[in-house]
Structures are given as C-alpha cells and as structure tokens.
Amino acid sequence: GENVEQHPSTLSVQEGDSAVIKCTYSDSASNYFPWYKQELGKRPQLIIDIRSNVGEKKDQRIAVTLNKTAKHFSLHITETQPEDSAVYFCAASTSAWGGGSYIPTFGRGTSLIVHP
C-alpha cells in the first residue's frame, strides 16, 4: 500500500529554537497534505495544510513547504514555546486501499518536546 513516512520520531528543542518535521509520500496523485497536532489525551487537531498547487504556506509561527517533484513536505515551527509540545502527524490522501479510492493516511508521528 501507499506509505507516508515521517521523521524524526522524536524531536527535542530549547524554547525559542526552530523545529522541522519532514514527511515523504509515494503516490504522485496525492494533492492534499494536512498537519495535525495531538496533545496528550486529546484529539488530533488541524494546525495547517497545503494543496499541491501551492509550494509554501505560512500561519504566524507555523509554515509548511511542499516539493511535489521530490514528493516531500515539511512542517516548520519557529520560536518554539513549551505549549508546542505535542505529537505532530502529517497526512496525505493516498490510494492505500486500492481500487482508486483515496483515503487520508497518517505518518507515524513526531513527538516534539520544547524545554523551557
């Protein structure tokens, strides 16, 4: 099936530093790439997304870049704060179930720890 690879699995930074999380996908037909943040014991929530007709999108301290040729996209968090500590998941619509049916598939997640 189609995979969404995510790295690193754990990222530890000092408050104020930048954090970068990277994902790759294999299906060239994928065209929607969201990022979700999941705090401990809570539901995943969308923080930013990007579509295949855009190369970069920014929302305050958070940005996402997409390289369709290389099939990878990245999440950038600047000026990290302790409340940014959470698990971050990338996702892509892939044909993981076959038959031309596209489903949102998650990367394995990155545990971001921001030390005060």
Place this chain on the structure above:
Amino acid sequence: DTEVTQTPKHLVMGMTNKKSLKCEQHMGHRAMYWYKQKAKKPPELMFVYSYEKLSINESVPSRFSPECPNSSLLNLHLHALQPEDSALYLCASSRDRNSPLHFGNGTRLTVT
C-alpha cells in the same frame, strides 16, 4: 468544544458483550470516518462513509461493523471483541476526502 460528538467517552466491555459507539456531526460534511488509535501510534483508518458509499479497511476484523443511519451519523457496532481491541476510537468528518478532518474527542475502549 468539538463539532463532532462521540458517545460514550469511556467504555469497558467483556469479550462476549455487544456495544455500539455513536458519532454525530452537524456540519453538513459528506465524509465520515472511524479511526483506531493505540498509544504512541498514529490513527489507523477503519471505515470511510462518503457520498453514500462505505469503504472498508480489509484488515479490520468483522467484529467491528459500521452503520450509517443518515448523513450526520456514523455508528460503530462492537461484538465479541478481544483485549487487543482496547484503544482510543476516533470519529472524524470532512467536507470531502481532500479537506481537513474534524475529530471527535474519542471513545476510550477497554476490553476485559
């Protein structure tokens, strides 16, 4: 607050029980999903109901069965579960399959 409502929040059931998880959304979304999430793992998609069509992850055992009474509800019926089925079950909805997922708060299921 979440726009996707899941009940119950917690459920403990024996292996011979039959129970149902309920999920409701009133955003007019055309796609609804059930995900299973184990600790320290990503959500794993079990079922998708979109545009009146149900898609099934073939790796999901038949002891899980979805039901869609209408476009706002997607229930998950549970029967003869195993202890390894204990997990957080998340329901989500989206406008279509290429739109953000809106998750409910989940049902924490424990099978004893």
